[in-house]
Amino acid sequence: MNTTLARIHKGLAGFIALGVFVQMFLAGVWHSGIVNTPDAHVFFGLSLLLASLLALIAAAVAKLPKPVIGRTAFLFFLILLQPFLMEARRNGLPFVSAFHALNAPFIGIVSGTVFAMARGAQTETEEDGVVSVATGD
Numbered sequence: 651m652n653t654t655l656a657r658i659h660k661g662l663a664g665f666i667a668l669g670v671f672v673q674m675f676l677a678g679v680w681h682s683g684i685v686n687t688p689d690a691h692v693f694f695g696l697s698l699l700l701a702s703l704l705a706l707i708a709a710a711v712a713k714l715p716k717p718v719i720g721r722t723a724f725l726f727f728l729i730l731l732q733p734f735l736m737e738a739r740r741n742g743l744p745f746v747s748a749f750h751a752l753n754a755p756f757i758g759i760v761s762g763t764v765f766a767m768a769r770g771a772q773t774e775t776e777e778d779g780v781v782s783v784a785t786g787d
Contacts, residue, residue, distance in 0.1 A: 655712035656768075659722070662705035663765040666725065669698050670758040695732060702726040705764075718767045725760045728753060 676691040706726045709719045732750060739747035 652712045655708045656714060659705050659708040659712060659714065659718075660765070660768040662701045662708065663722070663761065663768045666698055666701050666705065666729075667758075667761040667765040669694065669701070670754070670761055673698060674754060695729075699726075699729045699732075702729045709768075714768075718764070721760060721764050721767060725757070725764050728757045728760060732757075 673691065673694055676694055677688070679685055680688045680691055702722070702725050706719070706722045709722045731753060735747055735750040735753060738744075
């Protein structure tokens, strides 16, 4: 079961790492006026938030190495922070809201790091059951 959860974590981390680029593209589509509302950007962002929560749960239950769990938790926090930063604009704090765009590259960096670590953690779990046999004279 731990191997399955480690693979789920790896898949979700890959989805988030690629999804960050999609998310930035959807923001650009809205800002360029191709669409009138940011709905696609908002709802895809919510899917990234859900994926990061599921990745954190999978990492914890699979008992992945602590650095992987910690960085996955940090990734979840950064993605969770995004809606609160946007809400700051509605509450009369546009300066705080400006950090929404600054937070996005950090999400990209951390998601790439988590995905790279997940690939390494997956390799380690697969090698646990391997036995080396040497034959000699």
